[in-house]
Amino acid sequence: MSEASIPTTIGRSSPETTAAALATAPGFRARHLPTIVLAIVLALLPLVLPNAYYYDVVIRILANAVLAIALNLLIGYCGQISLGHAGFFGLGAYGSAILTTHYDWTAPSALLVSAVVVGLLAWLVARVILRLKGHYLAMATLGLGIIVTIVLTNEASLTGGPDGMSVGDMRIFGLRLYGEKVWYPVFAGLVVVAVVLAGNLVESPAGRALRALHGSEVAARVVGIDTASFKTRVFVLSAVVAAIMGSLTAHYLGFITPQVASFHKSVELVTMAVVGGMASIWGSVFGAALLSLLPDLLAHFEGFETVIFGVILVATMIFLPRGIVPSLARLLRREGR
Amino acid sequence: MLRVENLTKAFGGVTAVSGVSFEVTKGTIHAVIGPNGAGKTTLFNLITGVYTPSSGSIVFEGSEIGGVAPERLAKRGISRTFQNLQVSMNLSAIDNVMTGAHLGLNSGLLAGMIGLPDLGGRERATRIRAAELMEFVGCGAYVAAEARSMPYGALKRLEIARALMANPRILFLDEPAAGLNHTETHEIEDLIAALGKTGITVVLVEHDMKLVMNVSDRIVVLDYGKKLAEGTPAEIRVDPDVVAAYLGAESEGV
Numbered sequence: 001m002s003e004a005s006i007p008t009t010i011g012r013s014s015p016e017t018t019a020a021a022l023a024t025a026p027g028f029r030a031r032h033l034p035t036i037v038l039a040i041v042l043a044l045l046p047l048v049l050p051n052a053y054y055y056d057v058v059i060r061i062l063a064n065a066v067l068a069i070a071l072n073l074l075i076g077y078c079g080q081i082s083l084g085h086a087g088f089f090g091l092g093a094y095g096s097a098i099l100t101t102h103y104d105w106t107a108p109s110a111l112l113v114s115a116v117v118v119g120l121l122a123w124l125v126a127r128v129i130l131r132l133k134g135h136y137l138a139m140a141t142l143g144l145g146i147i148v149t150i151v152l153t154n155e156a157s158l159t160g161g162p163d164g165m166s167v168g169d170m171r172i173f174g175l176r177l178y179g180e181k182v183w184y185p186v187f188a189g190l191v192v193v194a195v196v197l198a199g200n201l202v203e204s205p206a207g208r209a210l211r212a213l214h215g216s217e218v219a220a221r222v223v224g225i226d227t228a229s230f231k232t233r234v235f236v237l238s239a240v241v242a243a244i245m246g247s248l249t250a251h252y253l254g255f256i257t258p259q260v261a262s263f264h265k266s267v268e269l270v271t272m273a274v275v276g277g278m279a280s281i282w283g284s285v286f287g288a289a290l291l292s293l294l295p296d297l298l299a300h301f302e303g304f305e306t307v308i309f310g311v312i313l314v315a316t317m318i319f320l321p322r323g324i325v326p327s328l329a330r331l332l333r334r335e336g337r
Numbered sequence: 338m339l340r341v342e343n344l345t346k347a348f349g350g351v352t353a354v355s356g357v358s359f360e361v362t363k364g365t366i367h368a369v370i371g372p373n374g375a376g377k378t379t380l381f382n383l384i385t386g387v388y389t390p391s392s393g394s395i396v397f398e399g400s401e402i403g404g405v406a407p408e409r410l411a412k413r414g415i416s417r418t419f420q421n422l423q424v425s426m427n428l429s430a431i432d433n434v435m436t437g438a439h440l441g442l443n444s445g446l447l448a449g450m451i452g453l454p455d456l457g458g459r460e461r462a463t464r465i466r467a468a469e470l471m472e473f474v475g476c477g478a479y480v481a482a483e484a485r486s487m488p489y490g491a492l493k494r495l496e497i498a499r500a501l502m503a504n505p506r507i508l509f510l511d512e513p514a515a516g517l518n519h520t521e522t523h524e525i526e527d528l529i530a531a532l533g534k535t536g537i538t539v540v541l542v543e544h545d546m547k548l549v550m551n552v553s554d555r556i557v558v559l560d561y562g563k564k565l566a567e568g569t570p571a572e573i574r575v576d577p578d579v580v581a582a583y584l585g586a587e588s589e590g591v
Contacts, residue, residue: 018465
């Protein structure tokens with residue numbers, strides 16, 4: 001439309017500058033080595049998992065890891081909190097359950113439709129809420145999550161009410177997904193995919209824009225970053241991921257109750273992202289593992305497990321305020337110097 | 338290039354900017370000066386979309402931009418820096434500068450996830466350009482640094498580099514020398530002069546009179562939200578109103 005207003009004479013290119021610039025780009029090893037290690041560990045894990053119970057524990061961790069990664073994009077990168085993510089998870093789960101059980105839909109189409117509907121719902125909520133500053137999204141999603149739980153509990157003719165409902169097996173491309181050992185590779189694959197996609201996103205211009213708007217919203221807007229649009233899109237993305245995981249988990253568990261959408265579950269997801277480390281993909285994976293395992297590990301404290309659980313969380317936030325993984329990474333870097 | 342007419346902004350009972358008019362010619366360096374609280378930063382925030390004017394108009398290259406959001410102004414080539422630093426401290430220095438190129442890059446979430454934006458090495462080219470601009474504004478030593486570990490003076494320059502990264506048609510500098518020592522102020526003065534020589538249009542708000550007198554082509558003087566005078570540095574220096582209201586009354590920044 002018009003001539004460039006800055007002559008290219010501003011700033012000279014020199015081999016030194018170019019080299020210095022390129023040295024700041026994240027290297028292949030730094031970016032991909034941890035992912036490769038994760039993939040190898042997940043591939044070898046079945047060799048040491050003794051029985052279905054342990055498979056189940058790991059699958060729950062993996063499902064939570066995917067949820068926490070997606071939620072962390074919103075919390076850690078957009079600085080927004082959703083206290084209703086279990087609501088989206090629950091809508092995905094019940095969407096799949098109801099469409100496959102009552103309406104004889106195939107599992108993949110039920111999953112897709114549930115995800116799209118949840119995406120639209122999240123978009124509508126975000127459109128209205130994200131124009132406002134502050135913690136309105138947390139309040140709105142808190143309310144939304146509670147509404148979802150109430151509806152799932154009361155619409156007993158469709159959902160079975162508080163007693164829950166059973167969900168059939170998932171069939172995809174002629175494969176019947178049944179049992180822990182079949183589901184394990186599905187969830188393991190999803191975690192690796194989530195880590196890779198989220199990693200790419202964070203390093204892309206979109207990810208840079210997200211981090212920038214978290215650092216200074218007005219500065220981000222001035223360089224043309226549409227902050228409301230970014231927050232909306234990331235919120236929708238994380239809600240859709242929650243819905244998809246809800247659908248898959250429903251088929252995996254075979255039986256769901258409105259508890260899957262509970263406020264408690266929402267808080268648990270936020271805690272995973274925050275304790276593991278905000279704006280840290282590996283923090284989310286670690287947080288998911290920790291929060292999924294802690295209740296089991298603390299079980300033999302009989303009655304005191306909630307107290308100990310609370311102490312651990314509070315201590316983490318006091319002593320490692322940036323979250324476990326980023327804080328430890330920083331410590332290690334300092335040691336290495 | 339930019340025409341401000343009868344611009345007014347009231348915050349409740351306080352009229353921070355009242356009926357201000359002036360024009361900025363393409364390729365010149367324009368300064369807005371005035372005592373503390375004269376409405377300079379408010380004027381900047383109005384033009385750059387941070388505030389919505391109460392009345393009056395701002396016309397940029399033939400179209401009205403009063404009340405248009407900053408992210409849309411960026412698309413039209415308006416870029417700015419901030420008096421109180423607005424640097425994303427959670428980013429590295431070069432990442433901050435690279436955000437300036439946001440509009441020129443593919444910033445879709447899905448594209449980002451599958452790694453599309455780097456096709457053709459555009460990220461790479463942006464990174465190199467960012468380092469060149471950091472060098473140009475004089476913070477080349479911090480190319481590999483984290484923003485939060487940089488000294489104040491370097492961060493002020495970093496903001497200029499980020500603004501330049503957007504290839505702006507007009508650049509607003511909000512007190513570029515605020516908080517800088519003598520030597521640093523001098524260097525910023527040289528930098529602004531160098532920007533002016535490249536033909537980019539610069540509008541600056543500044544307290545440091547020496548800097549303003551040395552680099553500006555034209556000066557607008559504000560006092561209590563109103564335009565007190567306008568002219569070349571030589572004219573402003575001898576304007577009796579300005580001398581009385583500003584130079585004579587206060588000795589700050591000289």
